[in-house]
Amino acid sequence: MELYSGYINKLIEELSGLPGIGEKSASRLAFHLIHMPKAKVERLARTIVEAKEHVQYCRECYTLTDQEICLICANEKRDHTTIMVLENTRDLAAYEKTGKYEGVYHVLHGAISPMIGIGPSDLKLKELLQRLQGDIKEVIIATNSSLEGETTAMYISKLIKPTGVKVTRIASGVPVGGDLEYIDEVTLLRALEGRIEL
Amino acid sequence: MELYSGYINKLIEELSGLPGIGEKSASRLAFHLIHMPKAKVERLARTIVEAKEHVQYCRECYTLTDQEICLICANEKRDHTTIMVLENTRDLAAYEKTGKYEGVYHVLHGAISPMIGIGPSDLKLKELLQRLQGDIKEVIIATNSSLEGETTAMYISKLIKPTGVKVTRIASGVPVGGDLEYIDEVTLLRALEGRIEL
Numbered sequence: 001m002e003l004y005s006g007y008i009n010k011l012i013e014e015l016s017g018l019p020g021i022g023e024k025s026a027s028r029l030a031f032h033l034i035h036m037p038k039a040k041v042e043r044l045a046r047t048i049v050e051a052k053e054h055v056q057y058c059r060e061c062y063t064l065t066d067q068e069i070c071l072i073c074a075n076e077k078r079d080h081t082t083i084m085v086l087e088n089t090r091d092l093a094a095y096e097k098t099g100k101y102e103g104v105y106h107v108l109h110g111a112i113s114p115m116i117g118i119g120p121s122d123l124k125l126k127e128l129l130q131r132l133q134g135d136i137k138e139v140i141i142a143t144n145s146s147l148e149g150e151t152t153a154m155y156i157s158k159l160i161k162p163t164g165v166k167v168t169r170i171a172s173g174v175p176v177g178g179d180l181e182y183i184d185e186v187t188l189l190r191a192l193e194g195r196i197e198l
Numbered sequence: 199m200e201l202y203s204g205y206i207n208k209l210i211e212e213l214s215g216l217p218g219i220g221e222k223s224a225s226r227l228a229f230h231l232i233h234m235p236k237a238k239v240e241r242l243a244r245t246i247v248e249a250k251e252h253v254q255y256c257r258e259c260y261t262l263t264d265q266e267i268c269l270i271c272a273n274e275k276r277d278h279t280t281i282m283v284l285e286n287t288r289d290l291a292a293y294e295k296t297g298k299y300e301g302v303y304h305v306l307h308g309a310i311s312p313m314i315g316i317g318p319s320d321l322k323l324k325e326l327l328q329r330l331q332g333d334i335k336e337v338i339i340a341t342n343s344s345l346e347g348e349t350t351a352m353y354i355s356k357l358i359k360p361t362g363v364k365v366t367r368i369a370s371g372v373p374v375g376g377d378l379e380y381i382d383e384v385t386l387l388r389a390l391e392g393r394i395e396l
Contacts, residue, residue: 003291005264011249014242019230020223027288032217033246034253034262041250044212045243048231051209052239055232064232066203090225093201 008034060131062107062124064089072096072104079103081137085128085156087111087144095142103140106131111148112155118148120155129159138166145172206232258329260322261305262287270294270302277301279335283326283354285309285342293340301338304329309346310353316346318353327357336364343370 004012008030016026033041057063058070061083065071072078082103086092092105108123132139141156143149157167173191174183202210206228214224231239255261256268259281263269270276280301284290290303306321330337339354341347355365371389372381 003294004287005253005262005268007245007249007252007264008262008287011245014245018227020226025218027291028218029216030249031262031286031288034249036250038250042247045247047205047209047212049240049243051205051228051232052234052236054205055203064203064206064229066205070203088229089202089206090229093225096201 057107057124061105062109062127063092063105064107081135082140083128083131083136083138084140084142086142087149087152091142091144103138106139108143108152111143111146111152113148113151123152125156125159128156129163132160132163132165136165138168140168140170142170256305259303259305260307260325261290261303279333280338281326281329281334281336282338282340284340285347285350289340289342301336304337306341306350309341309344309350311346311349321350323354323357326354327361330358330361330363334363336366338366338368340368 003009004027011030011033012023012026015021015029016023018026021029033044036044054066055064056066056068058065058073059068060073061070063070063072067074073080079102083106084095084101084103085106085108086095087108087110089107092107095101095105106124106128108125108128110118110123112118112120112123128139139156139160141153143152143156153169157169160167171194172187173194174180174187180188201207202225209228209231210221210224213219213227214221216224219227231242234242252264253262254264254266256263256271257266258271259268261268261270265272271278277300281304282293282299282301283304283306284293285306285308287305290305293299293303304322304326306323306326308316308321310316310318310321326337337354337358339351341350341354351367355367358365369392370385371392372378372385378386
C-alpha cells in the first residue's frame, strides 16, 4: 500500500528530483506546501513558470537575465575591455557582491568534465572567442578551484594565448580568516607557491 | 544594483520562504529550475497546485488524503477499535512503514505549544473525542517525544480517561542501534525508568 495518497506521492516525487532535496526534505516540503494558503501556492507555481519563461542568456556575456543585454553589459561605466570568465551566474553574483570589479563577465555555463560528459563544445567558448575580436585587454579566468575548473582554465588559456590577449587566473590560497590547521594540503601548497613579497 | 534580474530574484525569494531552504539553497534551486526543460518546470508547478487543490482531510482520521475517507480508514481489515494519535501525516507514514500496526489513526495536525500560540483548540481533539463515542478499546498516544508532544500526550490522556477508554503512550528510550555514549541524559533516564523485566 502506498503511504500517501496519489497527489501527495506525485508531489514528493517531483520535489525529490530537485538538487539537494532528499526524500525526507521532499515530504516535509510537500506537506508544507499543502498546508500553505492556496493563493501563496499558486503564486509560487506561477513564479517558477514565469522565471523559466522570461529568463534567457544575455546576448553579450551569456549570464541569465530577463533582458536581451544584461544590466552589467549594458552599463557604459563598466570596463568593457576586461572580461572575467566564470562557470555560472551564481559565481558572477558572488564577484558582483564584492562591488570592486569594474570589468564585464563571460559565463561559460559549466566546466570541462569528461566524467559527466561535458566537453569544451558544451560551454560558451566559441562565444568568448568571438568577443575577443573586439577591443579586449585582459581575460581573467575565474572558474572554480576544482579539478574541472582548473582543467577549464588551462584549456581557455591555451585557446586565447594565440590571439595575443593577456590571460590571467584568480589566485588560489588560504581563504581570509582561514585557520591553517583546518586547510587541506593542496591549498596550503598552492598558497606557498603563490606567495608574494611584502 | 540587484545581483540577478527581476524574475530570478522573485523566484529565489519565493523559494527561500520554504522550510529548510536558506538563501544559498534557494538560489541553487532557482538556477536549477531555470535550466530545466520547460515541460518539466510546468509539470512541477502543476503538481504543486494540484496537490494543494485535491488533498483534504480524511473525514474519519484527519490525515491528508485525496479521498473523502483515506485508504486506511476505508480498509475493513484494520482494527477500527484501536486508534493511534499522531501529530501529523508524516508520522503516520512512519508507523505505516513498519507494516505491523493493524489499528487506525487520528492525526492532530500539531502539538500543544503555548510558545508559538498553539492551544488544544487548534488540534483535531474535538474530532478525536467524537470518535470515542463509537466502539473504541484503546487510544495509543504517539505524539513526539518532545516537550510539546509530551504536553499534548498528558492533555489527551486527561481528556480521555473520564470516558473509560484505555489510554496508552508509546515507549521512550534508547533507539535501537543507539550508542549510549551519544545519547542525551533525559533519554537515558527515560530508558532506565521504562526498563522491563527479562
